[in-house]
Amino acid sequence: MELSRGLENLPVTVWPPLNEPLAFEYSPDHVTAEGGGPDPSEITLPGCNCHSPSCLPSMCACLHYGENYNNLCINCEGNGLDFSKPIFECNTMCQCGEMCQNRVVQRGLQFKLEVFKTTRKGWGVRTLEFIPKGRFVCEYAGEILNFREAYRRIRLQSSSDSNYIIVIREHLSNGQVIETFVDPTYIGNVGRFLNHSCEPNLIMVPVRIDSMVPKLALFAACDISANEELSYDYSGRYSNYFPFKKHEKLQEEEESKKTCYCEAKLCTGFLPYDRSLFCK
Template sequence: MAAREEELEVRTKQLDIAQGQENLPVSAWPPGAGPEPFQYTPDHVVGPGADIDPSQMTFPGCICVKTPCLPGSCSCVHHEETYDDNLCLRDTGSEAQYAKPIFECNVLCQCGNHCRNRVVQKGLQFNLQVFKTHKKGWGLRTLELIPKGKFVCEYAGEVLGFFEVQRRIHLQTTNDSNYIIAIKEHIYNGQILETYVDPTYIGNIGRFLNHSCEPNLLMIPVRIDSMVPKLALFAAKDILPGEELSYDYSGRYLNLRDSEDTERTDNGKLRKPCYCGAKLCTGFLPYDSSLFLEKPNIN
C-alpha cells in the first residue's frame, strides 16, 4: 500500500506544471502530454542586462497597526484603494487604471497578512490547466469560475536589459514562439520606465497565455517589494469554467484593427497570424517595433 501511495504521489508531481511551486497544482491536458521542459519560477528572476534584481527589497514598509491601510494614512496606498471588500480590482478595464501606479503592502509593513492591500503576493487562488489548443500551441484555461476583478496569475520570467531583448528577438525565426513582453510606464516629465520579461527558459504558467483581440484578462504592473513590477493579470469579466485565459499582447484592452496593420515587421520578417477567433481580430499578433530599430551584435 505504501509503495502504491508513493507511486501516486510521484505521478501527481509529474502532472503539476508548476512543479509544486504554486499554491495549487496546475494540470496538463491531454493526460500524458505536456509542453517542452522549462525551469519553473513563480517570481521574476534577474537576467542578462537587468539594471535591478527583482528579488532585492527597495521599498520601506507602512506602519499601519491599529488602522486599516487606507489612502491618506498608509504609505503604500498612494491614491484610492486598489481592491474592494471582495479583494477584486476596482475599475477593471478602465484606462484610468494605467495612470495610477499600484503598490501592495510588503514584508516590511506592520499591517500583517490580513491587510486588504495584499492580493497579488498571495499567488495562485484558482485551479488552472495547461492544454493543447488547435492552432495556438499550448494554452491556459480555468477549471472554475473566476469572478470579474479577481487576480488570476502573474507573467513571470527573466527580467532582461534592452540589448539582450533585441539579441534574443533577432535570433528568433518565424516558427519560434516569442514570449518576451515589454512593459512601458509613463512616469513624469515624459520619462518612460521600461521592463522586459522573458519566460522562454525560466518562467511561470503565464507563459502559456495566448493573445486575444478580445481578451478576458487585463495585465497591470503591481509593485510590492521592488521597483520591478509584478505583471499581474486580473479577470476583465466573469470567466467560466473551461474558458481559455487570454490577454492582449499589445498591452491594450479590446484592441481594434487600424490602417497601419501590415504583414511584415519593421525588420522585414513576416508577422505571425492571430488565431484568436474574435470578431474584432486584427489578423496579426502585436509586436513592439522599437525592438527592431537596430540590429544588435548577436555574437
C-alpha cells in the same frame, strides 16, 4: 502532471496528461537574467507603519494613490478596470497584517488553472473554476532583462520561433517612460502559456510590492466561466505596433507577421508586433 511542481498555492494541471510542454524551469516569481537586468528580489521600497490588520487609504503610505482593491478585486471605474494609476501593495517591510486588503498579487494563485493543448494555437491556459471580474488570476513571470539583452535574444530568434519576450511601458506624468522587459522562455510560470486575443478576458497591470521592478499581474476583465480559455492582448492596446505591409518598413516586420487565431469578432488577423526590439 503538475506543472508548477508544488511551487504555487494550487496545482497547475496539464491536459492531455500524457503530453508535456517543452522543457522550461518553473518559477512563480521574476528572476534576474544572466545577461543583465535589475534584481527583482531586492527589497527597495519602504514599508508602511500601519500597526493594524488592514490598511486604510487615508493613513497608509502604500496607498498614496488611493485604494487598490475592494474585496480582492482591483478597483473598477465605471464598467472598466482602473489601471491608470500606479499600484503599490503592502510589502515585506510593512507593519500591517498578512491579510491586509492591500495584499493581493503576493498571495499567489487563488483559482485552479490548467495548461491545455489547443487546436490551432499550441498550448493555452484555461480556468477550471469561475473567476469574478476584477480578481487576480496569475502573473506573467520570467527573467528580467535590460534592453541590450532583450535585443540580443530577439535577434537570435527565427521567424518560426515563439516569442515570449514582453515589453511593458509605463508613462509617468513627468514624461518619463519606464520600460520592463520580461522573458519566460527558459524560466517562467503558467503565464507563459497564455494566448493572445483581440478581445481578451484578462488585462495586464504592473503591480509593485517589494521592488520597483513590477509584477506583471493579470486580472479578470470580465466574469470568466469554468473551462474558458484565458487570454490577454499582447499589444497592451496602447503603444505597441501591428505589422505593416508597406515596402519601406523593415524586412523583419514582414517576416515577423504571424496569423492570429483568437477567432474574436474584432480580430485584426495578425498577432501584435513591437518593432522597437528590432531597432537600435
